[in-house]
Amino acid sequence: VGxxxxxxxxxxxxxxxxxxxxxxGSPPALLFWLSLTLMxxxxxxxxxxxxxxxxxxxxxxxxxWIGMQLxxxxxxxxxxxxxxxxxxxxxxxxxxxxxxxxxxxxxxPVTPHYPGLEILSAGIANLxxxxxxxxxxxxxxxxxLILALALFLIVERLAHSHRVAAAASLIxxxxxxxxxxxxxxxxxxxxxxLCFGFVYLVVRLERxxxxxxxxxxxxxxxAIAVSHHLTAVGLAALLAAWSGACTFxxxxxxxxxxxxxxxxxxxLVWGFIARHTIVHYISGIAQNNVQSVQQLISGHSHHVFFKxxxxxxTPAWERFASLASVLVLVLLLPIALWSxxxxxxxxxxxxxxxxxxxxxxxxxxxxxxxNATSEVADRSSGFIFVGVxxxxxxxxxxxxxxxxxxxxxxxxxxxxxxxxxxxxxxxLFVGGTIVGAGPSxxxxxGKYLVSSDNRSVDVLALAASNWLGSHVTPxxxxxxxxxxxxxxxxxxxxxxxxxxxxxxxxxxLSRLLLAPRGPGDLGFAKVAKLQLLxxxxxxxxxxxxxxxxxxxxxxxxxxxxxxxxxxxxxKFDHAAxxxxxxxxxxxxxxxxxxxx
Amino acid sequence: xxxxxxxxRSLVTAVALIATASGAPPWVSAPLALLSLANGGQLLAxxxxxxDPVERCLLAAGGLTVLLILLGVVLNYVPGGLTPSSYAVxxxxxxxxxxxxxxxxEGVGGVGWLRGASISxxxxxxxxxxxxxxAFRIAAAGLSKQAQQPVLALSSPAYGATEAQILIxxxxxxxxxxxxxxxxxxxxxxxARLVTLGARGSHGLELGVHLPPAxxxxxxxxxxxxxxxxAERELILWAGTSSAGLQHSRVKMxxxxxxxxxxxxxxxxxxxxxxxxx
Numbered sequence: 001v002g003x004x005x006x007x008x009x010x011x012x013x014x015x016x017x018x019x020x021x022x023x024x025g026s027p028p029a030l031l032f033w034l035s036l037t038l039m040x041x042x043x044x045x046x047x048x049x050x051x052x053x054x055x056x057x058x059x060x061x062x063x064x065w066i067g068m069q070l071x072x073x074x075x076x077x078x079x080x081x082x083x084x085x086x087x088x089x090x091x092x093x094x095x096x097x098x099x100x101x102x103x104x105x106x107x108x109p110v111t112p113h114y115p116g117l118e119i120l121s122a123g124i125a126n127l128x129x130x131x132x133x134x135x136x137x138x139x140x141x142x143x144x145l146i147l148a149l150a151l152f153l154i155v156e157r158l159a160h161s162h163r164v165a166a167a168a169s170l171i172x173x174x175x176x177x178x179x180x181x182x183x184x185x186x187x188x189x190x191x192x193x194l195c196f197g198f199v200y201l202v203v204r205l206e207r208x209x210x211x212x213x214x215x216x217x218x219x220x221x222x223a224i225a226v227s228h229h230l231t232a233v234g235l236a237a238l239l240a241a242w243s244g245a246c247t248f249x250x251x252x253x254x255x256x257x258x259x260x261x262x263x264x265x266x267x268l269v270w271g272f273i274a275r276h277t278i279v280h281y282i283s284g285i286a287q288n289n290v291q292s293v294q295q296l297i298s299g300h301s302h303h304v305f306f307k308x309x310x311x312x313x314t315p316a317w318e319r320f321a322s323l324a325s326v327l328v329l330v331l332l333l334p335i336a337l338w339s340x341x342x343x344x345x346x347x348x349x350x351x352x353x354x355x356x357x358x359x360x361x362x363x364x365x366x367x368x369x370x371n372a373t374s375e376v377a378d379r380s381s382g383f384i385f386v387g388v389x390x391x392x393x394x395x396x397x398x399x400x401x402x403x404x405x406x407x408x409x410x411x412x413x414x415x416x417x418x419x420x421x422x423x424x425x426x427x428l429f430v431g432g433t434i435v436g437a438g439p440s441x442x443x444x445x446g447k448y449l450v451s452s453d454n455r456s457v458d459v460l461a462l463a464a465s466n467w468l469g470s471h472v473t474p475x476x477x478x479x480x481x482x483x484x485x486x487x488x489x490x491x492x493x494x495x496x497x498x499x500x501x502x503x504x505x506x507x508x509l510s511r512l513l514l515a516p517r518g519p520g521d522l523g524f525a526k527v528a529k530l531q532l533l534x535x536x537x538x539x540x541x542x543x544x545x546x547x548x549x550x551x552x553x554x555x556x557x558x559x560x561x562x563x564x565x566x567x568x569x570x571k572f573d574h575a576a577x578x579x580x581x582x583x584x585x586x587x588x589x590x591x592x593x594x595x596x
Numbered sequence: 597x598x599x600x601x602x603x604x605r606s607l608v609t610a611v612a613l614i615a616t617a618s619g620a621p622p623w624v625s626a627p628l629a630l631l632s633l634a635n636g637g638q639l640l641a642x643x644x645x646x647x648d649p650v651e652r653c654l655l656a657a658g659g660l661t662v663l664l665i666l667l668g669v670v671l672n673y674v675p676g677g678l679t680p681s682s683y684a685v686x687x688x689x690x691x692x693x694x695x696x697x698x699x700x701x702e703g704v705g706g707v708g709w710l711r712g713a714s715i716s717x718x719x720x721x722x723x724x725x726x727x728x729x730x731a732f733r734i735a736a737a738g739l740s741k742q743a744q745q746p747v748l749a750l751s752s753p754a755y756g757a758t759e760a761q762i763l764i765x766x767x768x769x770x771x772x773x774x775x776x777x778x779x780x781x782x783x784x785x786x787x788a789r790l791v792t793l794g795a796r797g798s799h800g801l802e803l804g805v806h807l808p809p810a811x812x813x814x815x816x817x818x819x820x821x822x823x824x825x826x827a828e829r830e831l832i833l834w835a836g837t838s839s840a841g842l843q844h845s846r847v848k849m850x851x852x853x854x855x856x857x858x859x860x861x862x863x864x865x866x867x868x869x870x871x872x873x874x
Contacts, residue, residue, distance in 0.1 A: 004720035008727030015731035019738035099677030119668030129622035
């Protein structure tokens with residue numbers, strides 16, 4: 001109950017942080033971190049207490065995990081506002097409006113082909129009559145519950161200790177993507193829990209008849225393949241590694257190889273269905289990463305640590321905490337790995353695979369050397385931290401380790417060790433969360449900021465997109481800045497032009513928003529078959545906080561030191577044939593079909 | 597499983613199916629559907645090989661998720677697609693199939709599973725649920741604070757040859773405004789139409805305005821009464837263009853102005869600054 005009270009207080013304080021952010025324009029940072037630390041700290045204290053029963057351990061983990069998820073939902077209670085969330089809101093909107101899957105989504109063409117999240121949300125919305133937002137929130141909480149229970153049961157089975165399982169579950173919370181990215185309404189948020197649940201299923205089906213086991217495995221593999229491409233591939237790789245390690249152990253779970261085969265088949269079949277978008281998407285990410293690494297090696301990287309593109313710097317204590325969390329892990333992991341030689345001696349395949357995964361941890365901080373690789377590295381943390389959390393929890397609380405030696409230690413030393421573990425846990429949580437959370441403005445509601453995802457979604461931007469949705473036919477070719485394109489797509493149901501979906505040259509098209517009047521403007525609009533142009537005049541007031549106003553490769557993007565001139569965002573007021581059909585003081589919508 | 601329990605569970609599924617398929621309001625369909633989903637989840641949990649409540653809970657949540665996803669994929673290829681009715685029928689069939697396979701098992705059903713839930717666990721979940729409810733109220737209060745920011749929007753969802761539909765939307769931006777329609781570069785001449793908007797809350801005003809003869813374009817201007825300064829909001833509608841093709845079906849044009857394109861009334865330069873392409 002103590003943990004529940006702490007979690008309840010944490011959720012309430014987070015709601016107050018959002019309230020203050022909206023009221024004053026600046027969310028109270030101290031309260032933000034205190035509330036999260038309170039929840040995590042209460043959970044950590046409970047786990048450190050060796051008196052907890054198994055059911056109390058489970059409920060502690062569930063309370064902390066669900067509580068953390070609720071802190072995300074109360075910040076923006078009525079709308080999903082983050083970049084990836086708006087992409088998936090569009091897909092969900094399409095499923096609910098058309099009653100079918102695979103409606104093209106220009107903001108990220110691959111997403112309609114992996115609609116597990118949206119199918120589930122649409123199912124709940126359709127069955128209950130609740131709004132899309134409420135249905136989506138139920139799905140997110142459900143996903144958290146599955147992930148919490150699956151991780152707990154997997155670790156418990158490997159370590160034969162509910163205490164280790166609870167500790168691992170709390171260490172996992174410290175992974176950089178846990179609080180911010182993997183709590184968003186996005187496809188991997190659902191796929192990752194299904195993946196862990198599937199792994200547990202493989203183990204639990206040991207004594208099941210083939211007539212039961214095969215359909216269960218096929219259903220699980222298909223659901224994951226339908227939900228997220230890279231998670232499904234990651235699952236196949238994990239199962240392959242596990243199967244390979246079982247050769248070393250000399251014993252293999254009965255349904256491990258069938259699970260591997262069914263996962264591979266599901267990935268291939270669904271990948272074939274989505275081949276037109278997935279190949280282009282993945283190869284694009286790979287190219288971006290290679291280019292970033294090449295730039296880094298050649299010394300041409302523009303990446304700046306602890307500062308966003310508009311010059312907002314991360315506070316000194318946050319820099320310290322994030323570096324401290326990396327340092328703690330870099331120091332502890334080798335020690336834990338040294339202890340984990342026991343798994344080599346006993347030839348236990350599954351723990352060995354998790355240890356190998358944990359060795360991949362340095363990829364996460366190293367990935368932050370460039371912008372592109374930091375995204376990939378952070379996203380891999382959902383997988384890597386399974387290994388990290390198991391290894392550290394087993395090392396710290398594992399029966400083989402402390403059953404003999406720690407039992408002989410004096411009470412004083414035990415208290416000291418517990419205090420150390422508690423402090424290390426807090427550092428890991430706060431620092432790890434900062435690493436993955438991005439700049440401070442990304443964390444909670446506040447005043448409007450230029451090109452800053454959630455902070456750019458204000459009442460004026462929402463008013464324009466909602467007007468589009470209710471007064472303009474859907475599917476017109478529209479161009480705007482990054483945030484308003486997403487809103488126009490998700491809420492206005494327009495076809496937002498992107499390089500990824502439409503092959504438009506963003507370097508040229510972005511001139512319409514960012515460059516002063518030029519001779520090529522009419523041509524750029526005609527080539528792109530542009531119908532609507534949504535201009536946010538506030539772009540001319542500040543540099544873009546996420547690095548770009550529109551997308552990569554935009555006009556002036558490489559060496560930009562000042563915002564576009566006022567004349568750039570007002571030039572269509574004087575363009576013959578461009579009807580300004582909407583004006584709310586900040587945003588103007590132009591019908592440019594008659595441009596001449 | 598006892599026969600009475602089988603009947604009760606079947607009825608829960610059937611009532612939820614009827615509520616969803618008949619389009620009952622959310623306050624009726626939501627609790628019934630959630631009960632039906634919980635029923636399905638619990639039936640899935642009974643398939644777990646051992647009586648571990650944690651494992652059963654995982655099987656219920658995970659199985660429910662997987663089944664709903666696969667059901668959606670199948671429904672995509674059914675005529676009508678993913679509708680409330682098709683989901684309701686699909687879920688009812690799944691629930692009854694699960695019930696059929698579980699009902700023959702011995703030692704399942706009843707309220708025995710409740711014994712595993714101690715008072716402290718129930719209290720913990722209750723505390724978190726209650727706090728969440730309060731937290732959402734606080735968040736909603738924050739949203740209403742933010743919604744006090746004034747928003748004044750002027751738009752034309754439909755425009756034709758001689759007439760345009762003008763929509764003025766305001767949120768906490770009340771007052772008396774003048775609406776002017778000025779042809780070409782004219783700064784005065786048209787008689788202003790007075791528009792009054794409520795001071796608090798959301799207001800919308802739809803007006804049909806006549807477009808006087810113009811060479812090139814019209815400026816539709818909204819400004820506070822008596823103000824001679826810059827317009828608060830302004831639309832620019834060009835001769836030769838119309839909302840045809842963009843106009844949403846729910847937006848109705850005034851009957852006089854069918855969606856025919858406007859004619860340019862005279863030749864000459866379309867200033868303010870000339871055409872975009874030089």
